[in-house]
Each structure stands twice: as C-alpha cells, then as structure tokens.
Amino acid sequence: MGHLEAEFTSEPFHGEGTPPEHAVQARAAAEAAGLSTDFGPLGTSVSGDSEALLDALPSIARAALDGGATRLTLRLQQPGASVEPDGTEPGSVLDGIVRRVEAELGTRLSDLDRAGKQRAVRLLDERGAFQLRRSVAAVAEQLGVTRFTVYNYLNRDRHLDQD
Known part of the structure; x- marks a missing residue:
C-alpha cells in the first residue's frame, strides 16, 4: 500500500x-x-x-x-487522491450539499435569519457536510457567521438530540 x-x-x-x-x-x-x-x-x-x-x-x-x-x-x-469517492472534484461535494439545502430552504444561506441558519446547519450535519475537511470554515463563510457560531449550532443540536 x-x-x-x-x-x-x-x-x-x-x-x-x-x-x-x-x-x-x-x-x-x-x-x-x-x-x-x-x-x-x-x-x-x-x-x-x-x-x-x-x-x-x-x-x-x-x-x-x-x-x-x-x-x-x-x-x-491514499495521498494525492484528486477526486472524492463519488468521482467529483474536491470541494464540489460540499458545494452540492449546500446547494441542495439552499434549494430546500428556498434561499441562500447568507440570507437566512438566525433560526434559519440553525436549521441549515442541522440539515448540513444530517447530510454529512461536516465530515468533509475544512467544511466548518466554508459553511461559516457562506452563512456569514464565525466558525465558533457553527460549532455552537452543532453542539446545540447534538445536545437536543440527546435529551
């Protein structure tokens, strides 16, 4: 190997x-x-x-x-892999997930109010977006919030799921 x-x-x-x-x-x-x-x-x-x-x-x-x-x-x-497992170019997997969530919510992530942004983070998490490298920073930028805010939304949802 x-x-x-x-x-x-x-x-x-x-x-x-x-x-x-x-x-x-x-x-x-x-x-x-x-x-x-x-x-x-x-x-x-x-x-x-x-x-x-x-x-x-x-x-x-x-x-x-x-x-x-x-x-x-x-x-x-394996190092040097230039495509994601589904054959798409790196980065486009997250972009595709974000586009589908935006379509579901009916607007761009940046145009959502606070509750909408929390829902978007929950949907992105459910679809595996945060398993991708550097995705928190990319999503934070698209939401117009800090990475810390995205982490807080993730922790909030995960704590609610445990209750």
Whole structure:
C-alpha cells in the first residue's frame, strides 16, 4: 500500500480555544506511533506508512475514548487522491450539499435569519457536510457567521438530540 492519510474527529466539540482532552490524547497516540500530525479545531490529520497508520488506529481510538470522547469519526485516504469517492472534484461535494439545502430552504444561506441558519446547519450535519475537511470554515463563510457560531449550532443540536 505505501503511504496513507487519515483524518479523525472526536466529539464533543468545544469550538475554538483549548482543545478537549480527548483530542489531545488522540493526537499524542498518533505522534507516539511516529505519524505526522496536523492538529486542527475540528479534527486531526495524520499521515505515514500505511502499516504504521493502520496499526496505530486502535490506540488512537482508545486514547480518544479514554479521554472522554463520545464519538470518533475516521476517514482514510491514499495521498494525492484528486477526486472524492463519488468521482467529483474536491470541494464540489460540499458545494452540492449546500446547494441542495439552499434549494430546500428556498434561499441562500447568507440570507437566512438566525433560526434559519440553525436549521441549515442541522440539515448540513444530517447530510454529512461536516465530515468533509475544512467544511466548518466554508459553511461559516457562506452563512456569514464565525466558525465558533457553527460549532455552537452543532453542539446545540447534538445536545437536543440527546435529551
């Protein structure tokens, strides 16, 4: 196989600021396995030899869960892949999801009121938009809000779903 890249997100999110312990512990497990890491507010990207990366996944998951994660999402990819799994160009998957949500809501994301923006974030989340790399920043820009606001909407909806 050669080389692999993985991106994992652990929840609950805390938005911007100090990263949650589960994210810190998952990153430490990846680094302990000798993987290159790129730590971000929504997820951590790791890369390395495919065997080393695949062997490290259980310890990364265990570290996140031991650190308090309630959910761990993983995406694996061979580096240099220039298309999404459905054959579309990168970025167009999110654009397509956003266009469908805008059509459903009858207006552009930027024209929605606060309640409409919260509903849009919920719909985008249901359709998997936030599983895509850098999607929170892109959606925040289209909504005309900060990334922190999008994280707050996501956390609000997820807490409501648990009640």
